[in-house]
Amino acid sequence: xxxxxxxxxxxxxxxxxxxxxxxxxxxxxxxxxxxxxMRAATEAGIGVPKLCATDMMDAxxxxxxxxxxxxxxxxxxxxCTTPVVExxxxxxxxxxxxxxxxxxxxxYISDHxxxxxxxxxxxxxxxxxxxGAVGLREVRYGYEGENHLGKAxxxxxxxxxxxxxxCIVCSRCVRAxxxxxxxxxxxxxxxxxxxxxxxxxxxxxxxxxxCVSCGACVQACPTATLQEKSVVQIGTPDRSVVTTCAYxxxxxxxxxxxxxxxxxxxxxxxxxxxxxxxxxxxGRFAFGYATHKDRIxxxxxxDHYSQPWREVSWEEAFxxxxxxxxxxxxxxxxxxxxxxxxxxxxxxEVYLVQKLVRAGFGNNNIDTCARVCHSxxxxxxxxxxxxxxxxxxxxSVEYTDVALVIGANPTDGHPVFASRxxxxxxxxxxxxxxxxxxxxxxxxxHVEAEHHLxxxxxxxxxxxxxxxxxxxxxxLVNESFVRERCDWDDFQEWAAFVAEExxxxxxxxxxxxVPAEEVRKAARLYATGGNGAxxxxxxxxxxxxxxxxVMAIANLAMVTGxxxxxxxxxxxxxxxxxxxxxxxxxSFPHELPGYRHISTDxxxxxxxxxxxxxxxxxxxxxxxxxxxxxxxxxxxGLYVQGEDILQSDPDTKHVSAGLAALELLIVHDLFLNETxxxxxxxLPGSSFLEKDGTFTNAxxxxxxxxxxxxxxxxxxDWEVTQRLxxxxxLDMNYGHPSEIMAEIAATxxxxxxxxxxxxxxxxxxxxxxxxxxxxxxxxxxxxxxMRGKGKFVITEYVPTDERTGPRFPxxxxxxxxxxxxxxxxxxxxxxxxxxHDEDVLEIHPHDAEQRGIRESDWVRLDSRxxxxxxxxxxxxxxxxxxxxxxxxxxxxxxxVITTDFSDWATNCPEYKVTAVQISxxxxxxxxxxxxxxxxEESRRIAVAEAAE
Ligand code: SF4
Ligand code: SF4
Ligand code: SF4
Ligand code: FES
Numbered sequence: 001x002x003x004x005x006x007x008x009x010x011x012x013x014x015x016x017x018x019x020x021x022x023x024x025x026x027x028x029x030x031x032x033x034x035x036x037x038m039r040a041a042t043e044a045g046i047g048v049p050k051l052c053a054t055d056m057m058d059a060x061x062x063x064x065x066x067x068x069x070x071x072x073x074x075x076x077x078x079x080c081t082t083p084v085v086e087x088x089x090x091x092x093x094x095x096x097x098x099x100x101x102x103x104x105x106x107x108y109i110s111d112h113x114x115x116x117x118x119x120x121x122x123x124x125x126x127x128x129x130x131x132g133a134v135g136l137r138e139v140r141y142g143y144e145g146e147n148h149l150g151k152a153x154x155x156x157x158x159x160x161x162x163x164x165x166x167c168i169v170c171s172r173c174v175r176a177x178x179x180x181x182x183x184x185x186x187x188x189x190x191x192x193x194x195x196x197x198x199x200x201x202x203x204x205x206x207x208x209x210x211c212v213s214c215g216a217c218v219q220a221c222p223t224a225t226l227q228e229k230s231v232v233q234i235g236t237p238d239r240s241v242v243t244t245c246a247y248x249x250x251x252x253x254x255x256x257x258x259x260x261x262x263x264x265x266x267x268x269x270x271x272x273x274x275x276x277x278x279x280x281x282x283g284r285f286a287f288g289y290a291t292h293k294d295r296i297x298x299x300x301x302x303d304h305y306s307q308p309w310r311e312v313s314w315e316e317a318f319x320x321x322x323x324x325x326x327x328x329x330x331x332x333x334x335x336x337x338x339x340x341x342x343x344x345x346x347x348x349e350v351y352l353v354q355k356l357v358r359a360g361f362g363n364n365n366i367d368t369c370a371r372v373c374h375s376x377x378x379x380x381x382x383x384x385x386x387x388x389x390x391x392x393x394x395x396s397v398e399y400t401d402v403a404l405v406i407g408a409n410p411t412d413g414h415p416v417f418a419s420r421x422x423x424x425x426x427x428x429x430x431x432x433x434x435x436x437x438x439x440x441x442x443x444x445x446h447v448e449a450e451h452h453l454x455x456x457x458x459x460x461x462x463x464x465x466x467x468x469x470x471x472x473x474x475x476l477v478n479e480s481f482v483r484e485r486c487d488w489d490d491f492q493e494w495a496a497f498v499a500e501e502x503x504x505x506x507x508x509x510x511x512x513x514v515p516a517e518e519v520r521k522a523a524r525l526y527a528t529g530g531n532g533a534x535x536x537x538x539x540x541x542x543x544x545x546x547x548x549x550v551m552a553i554a555n556l557a558m559v560t561g562x563x564x565x566x567x568x569x570x571x572x573x574x575x576x577x578x579x580x581x582x583x584x585x586x587s588f589p590h591e592l593p594g595y596r597h598i599s600t601d602x603x604x605x606x607x608x609x610x611x612x613x614x615x616x617x618x619x620x621x622x623x624x625x626x627x628x629x630x631x632x633x634x635x636x637g638l639y640v641q642g643e644d645i646l647q648s649d650p651d652t653k654h655v656s657a658g659l660a661a662l663e664l665l666i667v668h669d670l671f672l673n674e675t676x677x678x679x680x681x682x683l684p685g686s687s688f689l690e691k692d693g694t695f696t697n698a699x700x701x702x703x704x705x706x707x708x709x710x711x712x713x714x715x716x717d718w719e720v721t722q723r724l725x726x727x728x729x730l731d732m733n734y735g736h737p738s739e740i741m742a743e744i745a746a747t748x749x750x751x752x753x754x755x756x757x758x759x760x761x762x763x764x765x766x767x768x769x770x771x772x773x774x775x776x777x778x779x780x781x782x783x784x785x786m787r788g789k790g791k792f793v794i795t796e797y798v799p800t801d802e803r804t805g806p807r808f809p810x811x812x813x814x815x816x817x818x819x820x821x822x823x824x825x826x827x828x829x830x831x832x833x834x835x836h837d838e839d840v841l842e843i844h845p846h847d848a849e850q851r852g853i854r855e856s857d858w859v860r861l862d863s864r865x866x867x868x869x870x871x872x873x874x875x876x877x878x879x880x881x882x883x884x885x886x887x888x889x890x891x892x893x894x895x896v897i898t899t900d901f902s903d904w905a906t907n908c909p910e911y912k913v914t915a916v917q918i919s920x921x922x923x924x925x926x927x928x929x930x931x932x933x934x935x936e937e938s939r940r941i942a943v944a945e946a947a948e
Contacts, residue, residue, distance in 0.1 A: 001239040004255050006270045009055040010038035010048070010066070010080050022088035037090055038066055038079035048092050049101055049130050051108070051222055052170040053080035056270075056277055057179045063170055065104050065130060068092050076100060101134040108168050109136060112223075119166075119224050120232040126222030127168060154199075156207035158831035159229060159285040160218045162197075166225040169195045173217035173226055180278055182422035184445040185210040186217060197225075207834070212818060213281040214415065219268065228265045228285075237264040242271075244695050244703040245283035246344060246688035247821050249574030250274055250394070250416045251697025252283050253764075256689065256708040263287060263689065263708065273764055274394050274697055280415035281832065282821055289829040290687040294671050297713045300682040305665070309682065314715065314723065321639075321681050322727035324664040325361070328637045334616075336635055337664070338365025338626055341587045342642025343576035345717050346693025346705055348740035350578070350585040351593065352721040352732070353641055357620075359611045360730045364598055364620030365635075368587035369643050370579050371623045372650070375906035376541040377572040378583055378595070380550025384558070385780075386787025388595050389580060391569035392533065393699045393766060393778040397424050399567030401530030404522075406434040406553070407460065407539020407912075411441060412818040414537075414573045414698075421535070422447050430529055432522045434463060435539060436813055437842075437884055438877045451522040454879055455512040457813045458913040461545045461797040462508045463519070464552035468498040470505060470523035471559055481561030486790035494555060494792035511797070513879070527560045531567030538575060539815070542912045544800045547905035552795040563790070564781045574698040576822065577688075581696035584751075584767070585744070589620035594748040606747050612731070622907050623649065624900070627658030637664035639724070641717065642685055644673035647823040647890055650898040650909035651865055668720060671825055674890055683720050684713035691716035693737045694759070699778075700766040704759050800913050802901050804881075808863060808915035810847065812883050812897060820888035828889070839892040840873045842884040843918065848874045853920055860921035861885075863914050866896035869921045883918060891924065 014034035021030045022040060029044040036059055041048050051063040061081035068079040071089035076097060079090070091097075109131060116122050151164035174186040174197065189198045199209035218226045231237075237257035245252040245266075253272025257264050266284055270277035299317035300309040312320070328336050338361065341353040350368070357366040370378070378388035385391070397403070397420050410418035422444065425431055431449040433442050442452045455463050471477060472495045482491050501507060505516035505523075512519075526532045534557060540549045554570055562568040574580050586593035596603040604615045621629060623645070629635030631654070638659075649655050659665060659678035667679040676682055690711040694702050707716075715723070718737055725732040734740050738756040745751045752770035759765065765776030780786065804811060819835035821827045841859055853859055859872045861883075870885065870892050878884050887894040901910040 001241070003237060003257065004240045004242060007042065009042045010050050010053040011036040011059045012055055012057070013039070020084045020086045022084050022086070022090060024090045025092055031084055033084070035084050036080050037068060037070070037077075037082045037084055037088070040084050041068075041079065041090065041092055046092055047133070048079050049133050050080060051126065051130060051168065052172060054172055054220055054222075056216075056220065057172070057175045060171060060175060063104065063168075065101055065134070067097055067100050069094055069097060098135065102136055105131050105134050105136045112168065113165055120227050120236070121224035122236070124236050125224060154205045156205035157211070157213060158834055159213060159281075160215070161227055161229055161232065162206060163225050163227070164196060166223045167197055168223055169197065170222060172220040172222060173197060176216040176220035177211075179423070180220075180419060181212070181214045181216045182419045182426070182444070182447070183210060183212055183214070185212070212415070213285065213835075214419075215268070215279055215281070215284040219277075230264050234262055234264045235259055240267070241706045241708045242269055242704070243688070243706045243708060244577070245279075246577050246695070246705075247282040247286075247826075248414055249577060249579060249698040250414050251577060251695055251699075251701055251703050252279055252416055253703060254279070254283060258708060261709050263290070271763055274699065274701055274703070275416045276420075278416050278419055281819055282827060286827050286830040286832050287689070288831065289670070289826040290689050291712075292829040294829060295712060296670070296672055296682060296684045299684060302680050305660070305678045305680055317681060317683060318723050318727035321664070321666050321724060325637055325728060328663055329361070332634065332636050334362045335365060335620070337361050337637035338363065338367075338621055338635065339639040340623060340641065340643055340645065341366065341368045341582055341585075343369050343579040343582040344642045345578065345582075346691065346737065347578065347581040347585050347696060347702070347744065348693045348737040349641070349718045349721060350582045350587055351740055351744055352718055352725070353639070354586045354593070355611070355732070356639075356721055356725045356728075356730065358607070358615050359613045360725050360728045362613070363616050364589045364618065365626065366587055366620060367589055367623045367626070368582045369576065369648060370583050370587065371907060372542070372648060372909050372911075373538055373575045374541055374572055374579055374583070375588070375908045376546030376550050376903050378588075379547045379905045381554060381570065381572075382595060384551050384554035384791050384793060385563075385570075385785050387780060388583060389700050389780070390571045390698055391563060391780045392566070392571050393701070394420060396566050396569060396779065397421050397533065399531055400424055400429050400533040401567065402430045402432065402526050402532045404432045404434070404526050404532065404534045405441060406464075406534065406536045407541075408535055408537030408573050409435070409437075409439040409441075409539075409815055410535065410573060411439070411444070413575070413816045415818055417573065430525060432526060434460070436879065436882050437815070450525060451518055453512070453514045453518060453522060455514050457811045457882060458543060458800045458802070459508075459512040459797075460540060460543060460549040461552055461795055462511045463514065464549060464556060465498055465503045465795055465797060466505045466508045466512070466519050467523040467526065468552070468556055468559060469503040470520050471527045471556070472499050473504075474524070476524065476527035477559050478561030482559060485564070485784065486558050486792060490792040491559075494794055497794050511799075526556070531565075532557075532560060532562040533568050533571060534562075535571045535573055537573045539813075539912055541572075541903070541908055542910060544802075544901050544903055544910045544913075545798060546903040546908050548795050551793040555792050555795065558790045558792065564779065564783070566779060569779070572698060577697070578695040580698060580700060581694070581702075584696055589622055593744060594750050610743070610747065624902065624907050624909075627655055630658035630661045633661065636662055638662055639666040639668065640675060641668040641721070644669070644675050644823050644825060646674040646677070647893070647895065650895050650902075650911060651900040652893060652896045653866060654900060668717065671829075673825055683724075685720070686711040686713060686716045691718070691737070693718065694741065696767070701764050702754060702759065702767060702769070703764045704756070800901060800910060802899055802910060802913050802915050804915045808917050810881055810883050810916050810918060812861070812863070812885070812914040812916040813912045814885055814887050814894055817886050817888065820886065822888070823890070824888040836886075836888065838871065839886045839889050839894065840871045841918070842873050842875050842878050844876060844878050844880045844882070845874050846880045847883070847918075848872060851918060851920065853918070858921045858923045859918045861897055861916055861918055863897040863899065863916045865899050865914075868893055868896050869924050883916065
């Protein structure tokens with residue numbers, strides 16, 4: 001196995017359809033119009049020396065190393081900034097060009113330390129390579145003159161260093177930060193010889209700057225100036241494996257670059273169709289949790305959660321678990337046990353868990369964490385469009401004219417998609433943000449939302465219906481689309497409903513708190529501004545009307561004809577890496593893989609014939625029902641794979657009561673998480689680096705996960721589930737995840753053509769991938785909706801039962817921060833804690849003043865469910881009456897506060913609306929103190945490691 005090298009074409013691909021033919025060194029090459037001479041030469045297999053150019057960014061033309069001669073053109077133009085012309089004759093190697101390049105390179109090298117042998121980038125440095133390529137063998141200028149060699153390194157960032165003595169001021173980093181990432185944290189200070197790259201004039205170093213540690217500048221740097229610390233410490237990698245990030249639903253592809261068995265770095269893969277070579281701090285750098293000392297590597301059991309753990313062999317753990325499950329079922333019935341699959345695990349692993357439940361436990365008590373995030377997406381989009389998934393690919397955003405972002409915070413939650421969206425916005429697309437909080441996208445460098453509709457939490461349905469009211473009553477309906485593609489009767493009924501005066505922006509202003517005129521303008525922009533694309537997140541789904549809002553959004557797309565082509569659509573930004581896949585794989589208690597209802601005889605019989613069992617035709621228990629039944633004493637055993645339900649599910653008191661009531665709780669995870677406090681079997685999990693399989697991202701893209709290193713516990717997660725199934729007497733004997741995928745494809749129509757061979761060949765495919773779409777479907781509902789005619793659904797606004805009042809006058813809403821992920825099990829065990837080591841409560845200055853709360857004061861947060869304490873951050877990001885926090889740290893336990901209200905259709909908890917009161921407090925409670933000490937220890941380790 002060797003390093004995967006991707007060709008750098010020097011400049012981005014042109015999108016033009018017209019082609020141009022030219023000759024380069026006598027070879028004919030045909031490329032799209034607008035291509036640079038450099039790219040055309042590279043495509044013809046002729047390398048042109050370069051330093052300031054790279055194909056992730058537009059050409060800059062500063063280094064002059066890439067000069068060429070063009071017949072009929074005076075001088076020696078830079079090939080990176082010269083576009084091709086029909087019939088052009090280019091020469092890349094002449095004596096004149098060689099002399100120019102050597103002279104240019106000599107100047108660079110004369111102000112560059114000649115420490116190649118001990119440099120971290122030795123052998124992986126473009127400057128070194130190009131010096132060789134241009135034939136530079138000596139440098140005539142000495143080092144006695146003025147130079148930059150003594151400049152001090154900036155080591156502040158935990159993951160990469162900045163060594164200005166090696167900088168050639170090519171500006172690739174500055175442009176990467178702006179053009180690719182969209183943060184614009186870097187500048188070139190000074191002029192000429194004094195030019196210096198800086199992380200902004202107001203900041204001392206990278207860590208304190210606006211930098212979000214995405215790594216794009218490190219990636220772009222052709223020298224060792226910006227260099228991963230892991231390469232400095234371990235050495236340059238010698239092999240790479242292409243795999244998929246295990247954090248968010250963007251599903252970025254990476255080259256996991258290894259030296260021996262050690263992971264040196266994760267390099268974003270340019271061929272990755274979700275990320276196109278970009279990354280965020282989590283996927284790029286936060287992989288240290290996989291080798292963290294907290295990993296549990298041996299199975300453990302105990303008779304009761306109050307007892308100490310006992311390490312046992314895998315065999316004993318499986319035998320113990322299987323015997324307990326059988327015993328519970330003998331005493332309490334078949335339905336007394338169940339499982340929760342993990343949206344962090346692969347499709348194949350999730351498929352096996354639901355198979356274990358249906359074929360082994362003999363019931364349908366299988367659910368997944370999608371229950372608490374995007375289950376309303378499944379319900380809402382299936383009802384309206386016929387498929388429980390987003391409609392577009394991420395590339396589609398490049399053709400969007402108006403982006404409507406509702407209940408999502410992409411710069412924190414889905415950062416690589418956010419960078420792609422920001423790029424499009426800088427090109428001129430318009431943005432509408434619907435969110436109670438002023439998220440970064442509302443105003444960020446070179447991007448400003450046209451409209452920010454800062455609605456009150458819990459009023460999404462009223463808001464989206466008001467947008468529809470404007471579209472219908474102001475004659476902005478795309479009638480030809482609706483007549484041709486949608487159910488006309490449903491539409492008419494719906495149109496009459498939304499046209500009612502009570503849905504006008506003026507009427508709902510008192511509900512949403514958003515000025516009517518602003519809503520009208522936003523509706524007009526979305527309906528008439530060209531390609532309109534809707535992106536939404538958990539701020540839509542995690543409400544008592546989550547499913548209604550999803551359907552209201554679908555109505556909006558249909559009524560404006562913004563569906564079924566590139567640049568438009570309805571795009572849920574899925575939370576976890578494989579939450580789409582875990583839903584696809586039959587993790588819901590009422591659905592077999594491919595979203596087919598369990599009560600359908602023909603579907604059940606497919607699996608009954610294959611598995612040789614009878615499948616229960618009644619839907620099983622959802623997660624909240626499992627806890628209810630456990631408290632009632634009818635549900636006794638639970639297998640939880642890769643999910644810390646005690647932290648992630650609402651109403652912690654109720655969850656812990658349910659867990660404590662179980663006779664058997666099997667936790668299958670990397671770490672002893674909070675849920676494991678109540679477990680009597682712990683099965684060690686494997687990280688994404690230790691197994692083969694597939695993840696399906698938010699655009700339905702099935703990406704390969706490839707084994708980079710051996711499982712540290714000895715077994716990949718799919719093998720653990722299989723062994724547990726075998727211990728229960730189930731006939732489950734897969735030799736490799738590709739065999740599980742073969743079974744998925746054979747039994748699930750939307751996956752019929754998916755094979756590991758196809759994934760090798762195509763890189764990735766988006767389902768449906770079958771006879772109709774042999775290589776997948778980037779855009780769905782092109783000619784007709786999956787359900788036939790699009791269905792308009794009446795979306796009556798019903799206020800949540802969670803109301804503010806004198807006791808709880810404020811509304812709490814929750815969200816994520818860039819550096820942390822979910823309940824923090826992984827990211828808290830990385831140096832990402834340097835950016836966010838505790839959750840804080842954002843409070844508007846007015847509310848803070850009323851309560852005598854100052855910045856960083858401890859505040860007590862009380863709701864009807866419970867209370868916690870955290871520090872205050874006073875900010876106008878939130879409106880008066882609204883407070884906001886993240887939920888990444890167990891010391892906060894935000895879910896102690898949240899209620900058990902949930903979506904009417906799917907039981908998805910209403911995390912986004914909790915009535916609360918806040919008051920000054922003396923500090924954390926005792927239980928919080930214990931957690932704080934743990935977090936403090938992680939931080940100390942991170943600081944010490946960063947300083948090394
Ligand atoms: S830090 Fe690297 S990319 Fe940035 S200007 Fe210097 S050499 Fe170029
Ligand atoms: S790491 Fe990313 S955000 Fe930070 S300076 Fe580099 S490109 Fe900009
Ligand atoms: S955007 Fe999501 S998938 Fe991509 S690197 Fe970041 S966390 Fe991973
Ligand atoms: S690579 Fe063309 S001018 Fe630098």
